[in-house]
Amino acid sequence: MESSSPFRSDILRGKVALLTGGGSGIGFEISTQFGKHGASIAIMGRRSSVVQSAVSTLQSLGIPAVGFQGDVRKQEDAKRVVESTVKHFGKLDILVNAAAGNFLVSPEDLSPNGFRTVLDIDSVGTFTMCHEALKYLKKGGPGRSPSSSGGTILNISATLHYTASWYQIHVAAAKAAVDAVTRNLALEWGTDYDIRVNGIAPGPIGDTTGLSKLLPQEMDGSNRDHVPLYKVGEKWDIAMAALYISSDAGKYVNGTTMIVDGGLWLSHPRYLHKDAVKELSRTVEKRSRDAPVGVPSSKL
Incomplete structure (x- = not known):
């Protein structure tokens, strides 16, 4: 049974949101909730079949939605998808960077290329999308009325790098970079272009590819006991946080990464x-x- 939203159904009315990785997992839940709260949705993803399936589902809910195949690691794809979104909907108000890569691996077994791949998707990809979206998100940009404020960027991060995490050196490094991008763009683009830039750091979220990779069913009970997953959240929890940050409810929030993990990052096995x-x-x-x-x- 789906939880009811604490927000008005029109809190994002008239907004256009582009979400990378928006066709599955947490990204798709954010896409869905943004759409249910009034936004028009554009989804970008590497797998065309996943993107189109997500778009069909959104449209069946009465949500204006369109999908574009593209890889955030390629600047030409980022530029094409951003421009296509604006061409289709007339403007861009919200960019959500949810595309990510992850797998379990010890540092000695991780190749430099594997390390680089995750940074390219998470870190460089996030910056590339922000870079290509700037002229449409900034105050007075194409499709934006002169009196309107700038748009919003939301970067999906993690808590892995706050201390250290076993077999996650590549993702920890990538998300640390994402958080730095968030803070620096919030400072500079908030000042120069009236764009708010924030992040969300989810904890372990049920029914996601990330959780299935980090805590696979094949792990025996003794190994699972050493993984401190006291609480598993829902994709809905992350989507509600995204709604708050991306709407006028969070209009004075800039440069922060909101931790949404039930306090897990503070805890250790008892x-x-x-x-x-x-x-x-x-x-x-x-x-x-x-x-x-x-x-x-x-x-x-």
């Missing part, structure tokens, strides 16, 4: 049960109170 903590704490406090003044507890 190594001591809370009842044991109470008993241990009482023991330690009693020993501290009973210690002679001036004698270190380590000497007792």
Whole structure:
């Protein structure tokens, strides 16, 4: 059963959104929710069949939608898709960079080419799409009324690089770069062109390719116990955060990456049960109170 949205159904009315990676997973859920809340949707993806299937689904819901095959690693594709979106809908208000690559691999088994590929998709691809969309998103750009504000960019990131993550060095490096792009464009393009640039860092989200790759069914129970997935979120959770940031509800939010993971990035596996903590704490406090003044507890 789908959760009901806390937002008005017209919160994005009249907006045009282009989403890379918008044909599947989190990207498709954002596409769907943006469309249900009034936006016209353009989807860009490498696999034409996936893009067209997503567009058909959106159109069946009464959402104005169009799809374009393209690779974010290719500047000519980025330029063509952005221009085609504006030609089809007349303008561009929101760019969502959700295209990403990921796989489990230890650093010694990761080739430089494999490392580069993920950075090209996530980091360079994100910047390339932003670069090609600039003239349409900036205040007073083609299709935008002189009195309207600039558009919005939303980059889908991760929390992997906040500390470190096993077998994810390539993605951690790529998403760290995405966050830097977000902050720098927010500073410069927010100042010069009135464009808001923000990010979302999802936690583990159920029924996505990312989760199936990072926690595959083939992992046995003992291995799964070492992966601290206490809470698995829903694609809807990320889409609601995207709605907030991309709509006027978030009009004063710029240069931030919102973590949407239930607090998981703060947590570590519990190594001591809370009842044991109470008993241990009482023991330690009693020993501290009973210690002679001036004698270190380590000497007792």
